[in-house]
Amino acid sequence: MAATIKDIALRAGVSVSTVSRVISNHPRISPQTAKKVRAIMQELNYHPNLTAKSLVSKSTKxxxxxxxxxxxxxxxxxxxxxxxxxxxxxxxxxxxxxxxxxxxxxxxxxxxxxxxxxxxxxxxxxxxxxxxxxxxxxxxxxxxxxxxxxxxxxxxxxxxxxxxDNVAAAYDATHCLIRQGHRKIGFVSGPPNLVVSRDRLEGYRKAIREAKLPERDEWIVEGDFLQESGFRAMSFLMGLPDRPTALLVTDDIITFGIVRGLTELGYRVPDDLSLFSFNNISLAELANPPISSVDIGxxxxxxxxxxxxxxxxxxxxxxxxxxxxxxxxxxxxxxxxxxxxxxx
The missing domain is CATH 3.40.50.2300 (Response regulator)
Structure with a gap:
């Protein structure tokens, strides 16, 4: 016969309500009591009926x-x-x-x-x-x-x-490229219907305008958060007669696509094009070269x-x-x- 919540309470020497609170992870139950009750639940192979419990509490957890x-x-x-x-x-x-x-x-x-x-x-x-x-x-x-x-x-x-604060983050990353001497800085964005894309574009533009640098519409390219978008953006930007010397890229995955495309065309990063990206995923540090990135936590x-x-x-x-x-x-x-x- 399957164990019940009453069996658990009797074995642990506590009330049924205390066992119920342990099951619900109630913060007022001491760690010692919770540990004791859970050990007995495991010993008796007891599994609470969460469906029935949710009907009573109106919570699905x-x-x-x-x-x-x-x-x-x-x-x-x-x-x-x-x-x-x-x-x-x-x-x-x-x-x-x-x-x-x-x-x-x-x-x-x-x-x-x-x-x-x-x-x-x-x-x-x-x-x-x-x-x-x-x-x-x-x-x-x-x-x-x-x-x-x-x-x-x-x-x-x-x-x-x-x-x-994506506006501030994009501003800071763009300003870093400016401090490194770049005057022709492009931006590779995500989908324009996403707020994050708009905010990072705003931060980029703010830094460019404050530094009184050229602001060219053809240096701003939109795409998806995929490598293919980076490859397409690189193909377009490197084909311009007056191209950027640095790019702020809205996602590390897009940056990987840019690096792959540049390598296939015989360009070198950062000798021919500097890249600063976002998200600092684990692979960014392992890339060749390692990717400069904004860690957003x-x-x-x-x-x-x-x-x-x-x-x-x-x-x-x-x-x-x-x-x-x-x-x-x-x-x-x-x-x-x-x-x-x-x-x-």
């Missing part, structure tokens, strides 16, 4: 993660896997499960979110990217459903968000976002609804002082 694209494309960019590492780290510690919310075949993210929310399958939703005029955030705001955004919402400033973005969402779900007040993770510049071999041989 599950968080939804809205994926920006289909999973096979998503996993090509380490930004999302590192953010997921932070999310999993905190959610596991807090006793929450995770449910991936992928858009259906027609790509309608809103449809998937409405289905999950109305089905009461999660207690809150983590959104991994911020878009301009995002219908998902509009729906969640109107419904009053707990959610947190990794990024920034232009239309809903009261949204709970965790972000990098990807793990901490995911970890902090999960912490804030769970606090909101559990009714704990969140004083600062927009939290900023500090950035830092890591200057490596891909960016260097302007080569006198390069026409700058």
């Amino acid at each position: 599950t968080l939804g993660i809205l994926l920006p694209k289909q999973a096979d494309v998503l996993l090509l960019n380490p930004f999302f896997t590192e953010a997921m590492r932070g999310i999993v780290s905190y959610s596991t510690r807090a006793g929450y499960d995770l449910l991936m919310i992928g858009p259906p075949s027609n790509g309608e993210e809103l449809e998937a979110v409405i289905r999950i929310v109305r089905g009461k399958r999660v207690d809150g939703i983590l959104i991994l990217h911020s878009r301009v005029n995002d219908p998902v955030i509009a729906y969640l705001q109107k419904d009053g459903f707990p959610h947190v955004l990794i990024g920034r919402s232009e239309e809903y400033p009261s949204t709970l968000t965790v972000d990098t 990807i793990f901490q973005l995911g970890y902090t976002a999960t912490h804030l969402l769970i606090a909101d779900v559990e009714g704990r007040s969140v004083a600062d609804r927009r939290q900023i993770i500090p950035h830092r510049l890591l200057i490596r071999g891909s960016s260097a002082p302007l080569n006198p041989r390069v026409k700058g």
Whole structure:
């Protein structure tokens, strides 16, 4: 006969309510009591009926993660896997499960979110990217459903968000290239409908204008967060009669595509073109040459976002609804002082 919660309580010498609190990871239960109760649960092979418990408490102890694209494309960019590492780290510690919310075949993210929310399958939703005029955030705001955004919402400033100051980060990285003597600096952006792309373009332009450097529309190229975008951007920019001597690139993965293309064409980084990138994924330091990159604390973005969402779900007040993770510049071999041989 399967053990019950009463059996656990009797064996541990505690009340049934105490066992229930241990199962729910209640913060007021001492570590010693929790350890003792869990040991007895394991000994008696007891597994709580979480479905029945959720019907009583009206809590699923599950968080939804809205994926920006289909999973096979998503996993090509380490930004999302590192953010997921932070999310999993905190959610596991807090006793929450995770449910991936992928858009259906027609790509309608809103449809998937409405289905999950109305089905009461999660207690809150983590959104991994911020878009301009995002219908998902509009729906969640109107419904009053707990959610947190990794990024920034232009239309809903009261949204709970965790972000990098991308304007300041792009300004700092561009200014670093300026200090190295570059006067012709281009920018390779992400999709224009993403807030992060707009913010980094704004920071780049701010630095260029303050330094009174040439601002050329053809030196700004848009793409996706994939190597192929970097390859295409490199092919276009290096074919210009008056090309940049340095590039600020909005993602390390795009930078890898640029380096690959330059190498195939016989160019050298940074001798022929300096590169400064974003995200500081683990492979950036191992590249040849190592990539100069803005570390935006990807793990901490995911970890902090999960912490804030769970606090909101559990009714704990969140004083600062927009939290900023500090950035830092890591200057490596891909960016260097302007080569006198390069026409700058």
